[in-house]
Amino acid sequence: MKNNCLIKKGHFTPLAIIVMFALPVIIGMICMCVGRMEVPLSDVVESIAAIFTGQKNNIQNYSIIVNLRLPRILMAIIVGAGLTCAGNTFQSLFSNPLATPDILGVTSGTCVGAILAIILSCSILETQLIALVFGLASVAFTIRIAGKNKSGSMVYLVLAGVIASSLFNAIGSLLKYTADPQDKLPEITYWLMGSFTSATYHKILIGSPFILIGIAIIYLLRWRLNILALSEDEAKASGIDLKKTRMIFILASTIITASAVSMCGQVGWIGLLIPHCARMLVGSNNRYVVPVSISLGASFMILIDTLSRTLSVIELPLSVLTAIIGAPVFISLLNRSNLR
Amino acid sequence: MILEIENGCFGYPKQEEILKNINLHLEKGHILSVLGPNGIGKTTLLKCMIGLLPWTKGRSLLNGTDLREMKSRDIWNTISYIPQAHSFSFSYTGLEMVMLGRSSHLGLFEQPGAREIEMAEAMMEKVGITRLAGKDCNRMSGGELQMVLIARALINEPELIILDEPETGLDFHNQILVLNMIERLAHEEGISAIMNTHYPTNAMSIADEAFMMNRKGERFYGTADSILNEQNISRSFDVNVIVDEVNYKDRLIRNIIPVSLT
Numbered sequence: 160m161k162n163n164c165l166i167k168k169g170h171f172t173p174l175a176i177i178v179m180f181a182l183p184v185i186i187g188m189i190c191m192c193v194g195r196m197e198v199p200l201s202d203v204v205e206s207i208a209a210i211f212t213g214q215k216n217n218i219q220n221y222s223i224i225v226n227l228r229l230p231r232i233l234m235a236i237i238v239g240a241g242l243t244c245a246g247n248t249f250q251s252l253f254s255n256p257l258a259t260p261d262i263l264g265v266t267s268g269t270c271v272g273a274i275l276a277i278i279l280s281c282s283i284l285e286t287q288l289i290a291l292v293f294g295l296a297s298v299a300f301t302i303r304i305a306g307k308n309k310s311g312s313m314v315y316l317v318l319a320g321v322i323a324s325s326l327f328n329a330i331g332s333l334l335k336y337t338a339d340p341q342d343k344l345p346e347i348t349y350w351l352m353g354s355f356t357s358a359t360y361h362k363i364l365i366g367s368p369f370i371l372i373g374i375a376i377i378y379l380l381r382w383r384l385n386i387l388a389l390s391e392d393e394a395k396a397s398g399i400d401l402k403k404t405r406m407i408f409i410l411a412s413t414i415i416t417a418s419a420v421s422m423c424g425q426v427g428w429i430g431l432l433i434p435h436c437a438r439m440l441v442g443s444n445n446r447y448v449v450p451v452s453i454s455l456g457a458s459f460m461i462l463i464d465t466l467s468r469t470l471s472v473i474e475l476p477l478s479v480l481t482a483i484i485g486a487p488v489f490i491s492l493l494n495r496s497n498l499r
Numbered sequence: 500m501i502l503e504i505e506n507g508c509f510g511y512p513k514q515e516e517i518l519k520n521i522n523l524h525l526e527k528g529h530i531l532s533v534l535g536p537n538g539i540g541k542t543t544l545l546k547c548m549i550g551l552l553p554w555t556k557g558r559s560l561l562n563g564t565d566l567r568e569m570k571s572r573d574i575w576n577t578i579s580y581i582p583q584a585h586s587f588s589f590s591y592t593g594l595e596m597v598m599l600g601r602s603s604h605l606g607l608f609e610q611p612g613a614r615e616i617e618m619a620e621a622m623m624e625k626v627g628i629t630r631l632a633g634k635d636c637n638r639m640s641g642g643e644l645q646m647v648l649i650a651r652a653l654i655n656e657p658e659l660i661i662l663d664e665p666e667t668g669l670d671f672h673n674q675i676l677v678l679n680m681i682e683r684l685a686h687e688e689g690i691s692a693i694m695n696t697h698y699p700t701n702a703m704s705i706a707d708e709a710f711m712m713n714r715k716g717e718r719f720y721g722t723a724d725s726i727l728n729e730q731n732i733s734r735s736f737d738v739n740v741i742v743d744e745v746n747y748k749d750r751l752i753r754n755i756i757p758v759s760l761t
Contacts, residue, residue: 169616254588382610386602388589392551392582398575398603443589446610 165441171450179454183236186458190465191228198223230358231468232461237363238355238419239429239460240453241370244377245412245419246430247437247452251384251445252408253313260416260430263316263409264323268297269420270351271327274334277347283357286350287365287421294417297323302409312391313405352476353424355464366422373415376407377449384408384445426460428481432489433459439492501527501659501691502548506557509540509547518544521557523710523720527658528689530681532696532706532723536736539712541695542583545661548693549578562658575603579652583663584644586637593631593639593647594619600651618654626650626680642673649680653690660684662694666701678705699727699740699755711735727755737761 165175191203198206198220205216206224215221242260249258261267272293276286305319338344377384383404386397395401419426437452463484467475504523510516517540525531533541546552548559550566559566566574579600591599597619598611605611611619623629628646636644645665652660662681666674682705684690696702702709702723709726711719713735719726732740732755739761743754 169611169613251589256588379608383602385589385591385595385599389587389599390582390585392546392580395551395571396549396575396578396580397599398572400571438589442595443591444595 165451166447171447179450182454183457183461186461187232187236190461191224191232193465193469194223194228195469196220196223230360230363231355231464234355234358234363234366234422235460235464236457237367237370238423238426239433239456239458241374241415241419241456242426242430242460243433243437243452243456244374244449245415247434247445247448248377248384248408248412249430250434251388252405252412253317254388254390256435257431259427260412260419261324263301263320263413264297264327265294265413265416266420266425267324267327267331268300269294269417270425271297271331271334273350273421273424274331274338274347277350278334278338278343283359284361284365287362290421291366291369291417294421295414297327298409298413298417316409349476350424353426353478354467354474354476355423356468356474358423362422366418369414369418373411373418374453376411378453380404380407381445381449384449385443388443388445423477425478426481427478428485429456429460429463432481432485435489436492439495500524501562502693503560503563504548504557505560507547507554507559508556509543509552509554516555518547519716521547521718523548525659525691525693525708527691528685529691529707530685530705531691531693531708531710532702533693533710533712534696534699534702534727534735535712536714539714541712542663544712545663545693545695549580549661550574551580572603576655577657578659578661579655579657580661581645581648581652581663581665584641584668590635590637593623593628593634593636593643596636596647597623597650597654600654603655619650622650622654623647626653640673641668642670642676645669645673645677646680649677653684657690659691659693662692664695664697667697674701681705699732700753703727703753703755727753733761 165172188200188203192198192200202217202220203224206221207229209215209221210225245260246258249260249262250256252258253262269290272290273286275293276289281289301316301319301323304322305316335344335347338347383399386394386399387405387408389397433456434448434452437448437455441447441451463477463480466484467477467480502525504521507518507521508516509518521544523531533544535541543552547554550559561569561574561577594616598615601611601615601618620629620632623632626646626649628643628650631639631643631647634643636647639647665681666677669677678701681692681694685692706723708721709719709723711726711731715734717734719731719735729740729742736757737760738757739759740755740757743756745752745754
């Protein structure tokens, strides 16, 4: 056990727990202050308190904070935590540190649904629902292809994911090709690059239950991820029901990914970057990696979203920012952990 | 009798059968050593014995019950399996790795707690590797890792340990360390062991029984002393060997030395 200021005797220290909870909350509060309209921190706190007390002293600030920025930040927290959790789960599941949440083709499937919905001029909420259904259907498709193989090897599942992914990408491209280049195509392209612009409480209400359930399942079973990351025989010989446990994790993570992508489009990198950051802090034991990466993922996503709406006059797409910021951060972290 | 193999046959799909009519039995507290040339199916045999691979014919009985009729949890409460040395994609510390051995005793949502940490620490002390508790498994030497894996196997409180080439790649000191550990567990604590090995001398020094296979389809099975003689080893590995007997501190040590190809 790596005993440090975060972990002692197989448990997080109280300090670690406070920091993990406080980090996204504090970052969220600060990020609610910035934007085109600067709102002082005291007004942010007041506005949030007003949701419960009903005392609206400054209607304009209340409206900016509660109707515009709070839903974005809540969505960022849920999506960030979810994608990180899903990424980490797939990395353990496939014993592959480079696995990402879209390894089974969920993202491409969800995107096909979204493109279709946009072409059919559906509303934002309808788009989200159609995308979600397509995402879940694509996983069912992937598992079905892989299921033909009796030995239940994970290699087949990854292969099935690659097949499904390229198939859905092709369908997506075909749909884009037929889309009206004047208005539909830019809309599709922008949607695909990911954004929290259209965040509303309704959207959160539709997408978040799946993500929260997925996170809860992974959180509760997180120690088992350590066993799944061992070799196939060792995992079998550990006495756990290997097939069932794997399937639970696959379902939980794909539901998270499909819901997240259907809410805000593609957000790359975070599912790969944050679990690695967490491992650099607390080692590879998923018992610690999962909670730490949930907290870091949520915080990182809030920061990225805030940058996306403040860096320039137009909103920058999320996946562009996660990569531009994530890559150098990751490289520097890798260099530092190599030196140790 | 802890483990019994009745008429076990196995072949990988669409390939020739590699294991034919294997019959073995292992008493409590005994060590069985499996020998044979590379690629003859020693690891496959170990995996079939304990149900990691399915026999195409025949069966394994664990304490008299057919493995296929047992719950996986009950099987792996009784057997610990140590695969051939390999590296891990994620690096756990020694203590974390040892604790993974408790999984068959923990419920679905249970995680190892203070009790498991204590058990793991006690086990590491017993095996003599307390210093490895905080060390990264991927940075351990072969000998260190093997001892960690043995501790992981023991914390399961098994009746039978399966070891796949436990001493391969270890230096003299670590070989003796690992072999002594296996012998002590079997002969003093009654934990039976089945191990693959490439070294007849090692098999001779600790195993009670030996099972040797060769490419001619012959099987030699019996007490280690009676099986591991010049003639059988020579036939199995296609080498000329000499068996040298040395007296050391009132102990007869039989050393098997390969000298040339036949």
